[in-house]
Amino acid sequence: MTLVISQETFNDAVRENIENLELSPEDAIRETVIQFESQGADLSSIVKEPPTYFESVKEQVVQLIELNKSKTTSKDIVEKLEAIKTECDKGIEYKVLLGEFGAYSIILDSLSNYENDDDVRKNCFKTLISLMNKQPDLLDDRGIEVVISHLEKDVDVETRRLTLKWTTVCCTWHELNRQKLFNANILDALKGMLIEGNSEILREALAVCRVLVLDDDVRVEFGKGYQHAKIIANDTLCSIITLLSRFRLEEQLINDLMITLSLLLVRTEFCKKVADAGGLEIIRAIMEIFQPNEKINKQCFKLLKAIAGNDECKIAIIQKNFAPVITAALQLNTRNIPTLAAGLYCVAALTLRCPENSKELFESGIPEVIIDIMKMYPNENIIQKSASWAVRNIVSRNRSQSKAFLELDIEELLLTSLKKFKEIEYDIKAALRDLGCNVQLKEEWTGQGGALTTGVSIYDD
Template structure:
């Protein structure tokens, strides 16, 4: 659990350092920061400058003006100007957002939205809310949740306004577990499903997908246990068919395809969902997407991650290779311009497909995957994750197909892996295990003797075939 303090606690500590130690304000702030950081306190949302500083004056004045105008009926232009100013000020950084939040402008913005029917005022209000609460979701309260649900289901509402509400909703969910739970418990999924239809504008679909992904995050360090898995389970059960239909319908749309692939990957938390994607024709659709966007590294990387997730189901794993993915994967990995993150995703995908599957290993082997694996490990010799996932792929390839060892060794696998051993001591086990399965002479450290103690082996049992 991360330690946090309020702004008032920080300000009082600064005041004490000024009075007790005779420091200037700047010296007191610096000393206070050091004191709290030494205690492990998170100061990311604390304003470390004096609120009297000029850089925060505009935020304070802007908030005051909006508060005075919130009930006016004929001040749309003035309100829009101040909303734009507030948005620009909040976008300067987190401390500016915190300063704005302390003025109480959050409720003022909700009041303005409800009091003004003009579309441009509503849109600018939502843009200001997004700027205010991005990375500062703590401001959301029960009124905000009710506001989201009331306006998101309003069929008479303009799609652009609903898109902005979805965008704000997503920002309220990021890094805040309780907001996610409150929004989810308000049955937002029923409304999100209505946005995942072919006739809905593409930008609105993308924002709805971003909310789905935000609801299954597990990124709030203040909460020991979240409900990400439960949310993912229900969302997957109710949206997978809709997502596959969208991917099939819009398979030529780059940005939407990437968002759908991201969402699908985030929802693959149970093995039966992998089969559900396959039953919906997912394997053919994903393969088609990889072919269509063969030169698009971002989409190829996301496809690798999704295939790896689908390979968690043993039936899907077999069917993926039977569908001819070996050639597609080989071609996708053969580009010389691939980034280390894409290579890592691709090698991890190969490792997942060949885990306890000599049949898959044989097909990939016959299509020349050993040359590709080793070429990538050699090309990215300074990248630890590439070396780690490459060693996983080699292990799973040869573990139950020993006839492949000769080919890997002739291609220089031993020299490449031993070179990595000298550079990356913290993945020593993974690299040595690959050497062992290749039949090379290697001394493995005995991790556990059965006499008590902690097992410290770092490899992932789900990734590597033992």
């Protein structure tokens, strides 16, 4: 069991080593670290500095309090904020220490006292971002009011961008903060920004949309990410599609827009909404513009896979002449494993229980592309698994297409992978079975009690 110690306990041990063993501060810290680590203590959140350091940092916070009271010049306030930010930037343990010293409340005081001073306001937000990155617990009701007010006010673009960035930091790994901000109607402000489409703040606004639908707080058994996604999707999908068309040549924005769209497609009617709004044509145009761009194509593959969750949209995708575009994108982005895996999973989703799609992709030359990718990455589990899914779904309802795969020696490739990757044995054997190869399938459940050991999520039954 890991021993947990406080900063105070560590500091006391350092002082004892200085006083009793007459060690220098540096040697005393080194000795204290050795002592606690030998006892199995976790020192990851402990600041390992001499006693004088803590006095100086606390003094910086005290001085900021006094400067706020005296309503001094903004230059002095900015200097103190920058000093606190510098300490926070050193690591999480320094953020925790400054949080314990009350830096959060004092920074909000500075923001309130110097609300009309651009320099102070921006430096307050920058310092809050640094202080609360990976430490979102500090956010309270007062902070939520600050967020909402600065998103609704007529402030400069940089202040709004920093407010959004701070919001993302506050919501990451913190379900309660997400719910509080959502209940405070942050979505109204976000909708306005998406409609306005200011490229300088758009990426940060999209980041907030994404973080509001996450389920990454291990302290909470059930989050509201799905409910948030439904509401956000209902109110913003059309705006995002419009932005996707408007900024189709801007790589960073296109990437963020597609990531956001993929996270919001939590219901099949949303997929249909994207298709009806012309989303498929826009995605195809983006794939054609950014053919050799690995990052963009990866997000396009993921987005198409999400849209294919709607059976009607799945058919529409191939009817929009995506088969040759997908095949070409896989051929042109062979250096990036995550992109290839995303593409193969996309093919698997498009061909699931859809022989018409299988036929179109088959005729576009997808078998040769899949085989080449499998040969290129024989030791990559994710490639062999996604390729197995794609092959299985292509041939499962078009058995006549098995011949082409077999002539390309896919059986040998799959059998080789079967020996290497026992964890994807079921996936490979399913592909071999539907190719008509001789394979012995393991019976996962006999009705005698116990649990299934294999989850099948995208296979054709």
